[in-house]
Amino acid sequence: MGKYIVLSDSSEKHSAEELARNSGAHWARLGDKTVVWTASEKWTGFASKAIQAGISPDQAEGRELEGQLYLVIQTGRAFQDEHPEVRIVVEKGRYLVADLLPEEVSRLSESKNEWWTVRPLAVDSVIMDIVKPEARLALPGLQANIEAISQATYGSYLSSLVDFQTRHSLSSQFTSAAAWAVNQLQSFGYQAEQRQINVGSNSSFNVVADRPGSESGTRKLLLITAHLDSINIRDGKNAPAPGADDNASGAAGVMEIARVLAEHPAKHDLRFILFGGEEQGLHGSTQYVSELPEGEKTRIAAVINMDMVATLNTELPAVLLEGAPVSRSLMRELAEAAATYTSLIVQVSENPFNSDHVPFIDELIPAVLTIEGTDSSNNNVHTANDTLDHINYELALDILRMNLAVASKLLEIDNL
Known part of the structure; x- marks a missing residue:
């Protein structure tokens, strides 16, 4: 089993990705939210480094995963309306990170639905980013x-x-x-x-x-x-x-x-x-x-x-x-x-x-x-x-x- 923490880029002064890399954890970013997770037996070491990086001890306690993390992509609220029982770790509208047990993944994979999909969550990845390109000279x-x-x-x-x-x-x-x-x-x-x-x-x-x-x-x-x-x-x-x-x-x-x-x-x-x-x-x-x-x-x-x-x-x-x-x-x-x-x-x-x-x-x-x-x-x-x-x-x-x-x-x- 594992534990996870969700960090906000807007409120935290550290880099969630850097913290994860330095502590052997994994991360996935959705806009201004980053979920960081690792095996339960490795969490004490991660939590110690998280506190050193400025995360409060209470937050560094993390939350237990019941299963594994998956990426859900939906149109509107199609997935959430159909499956309100699913444990959502991060919600960013179109993109969700869900905590799913193997039997839940199996059941969801059998559903035929055009408006949502469940995929393995890629480790150490950017699911959705916010970019700030330089403006060009307008023609x-x-x-x-x-x-x-x-x-x-x-x-x-x-x-x-x-x-x-x-x-x-x-x-x-x-x-x-x-x-x-x-x-x-x-x-x-x-x-x-x-x-x-x-x-x-x-x-x-x-x-x-x-x-x-x-x-x-x-x-x-x-x-x-x-x-x-x-x-x-x-x-x-x-x-x-x-x-x-x-x-x-x-x-x-x-x-x-x-x-x-x-x-x-x-x-x-x-x-x-x-x-x-x-x-x-x-x-x-x-x-x-x-x-x-x-x-x-x-x-x-x-x-x-x-x-x-x-x-x-x-x-x-x-x-x-x-x-x-x-x-x-x-x-x-x-x-x-x-x-x-x-x-x-x-x-x-x-x-x-x-x-x-x-x-x-x-x-x-x-x-x-x-x-x-x-x-x-x-x-x-x-x-x-x-x-x-x-x-x-x-x-x-x-x-x-x-x-x-x-x-x-x-x-x-x-x-x-």
Whole structure:
């Protein structure tokens, strides 16, 4: 058995990682919280060094582990709502550290759930970090483009999507929402269409809109994506599912960035995708990636995905950039754009889960999920309560500005 302690970077003057290394313990960091653990027989030595580092004797006593530590990643509060009995050691909204017995791990592994996952907790690792990149010199042309992001037009797209009673992927309302999106994108001048996908034994749609670049020869391809569907998992397929944050906020963000970029020709190819079947298991994005020719995959410079960008779960507006090692360069670009053009706090993680960036990452395509920052959980997703009155426009618009800045650079917009 073992013992653990949770240390706060904001209140402790020592380095939790250094303390763990010096005492033979293990650590894992989630933002401003670090859990440190070791075997019970080694705890006395650790506690002695912890007290020397300035930790109070009471805190240095630690807490007994009943099992082993695991990482849980969830959408909203899906895991906590389904398993309130589980012992949570650290809670940071999307990411949890749980103390699980072997029989609990076995039982959870048998659960089929699209909205949470349980993984072994990597030792001596950063699960989620807070980064503070240096702001760059803002480019005047890019600044003007970013200032074209409008709450009025973004809000109108958001309201139009929420007006559909549900956007469940297998509903007639989803089909209507997809047709609405195609019409909007065509009105901006893009080549837009619905493409049929399979959701189990049924069918739904992706919406795909293209604009070719002006560069001769081989051009790069930038994808800006979100899922269009919504779901009410508490009350069923036919229940109201306004999905204001999950994911009208991201889909409306695609529409708003498309509107702004329509006015700015670029060297490289631009594609917007609104995926269907996301809530049933990433069907739209998985099928899209599986059907890509190899040459098309290698052309993709980046995938910027927006999923839940408009609820404030942190004390100050924050964005979480979730990717993988293949996404590191793109994550750096997004973090620097956030520092340059917004006031967002930037969180980063290389633990991708359950959004449309994952199928791309699985094929080693650089993709990043841009999602609202996570300290507490969004309690309204997947319910009838995911409504416009919970939307934080300041947060959403800053995430759009960050994404637009990076998209403009990657596309090599003509007026920059």
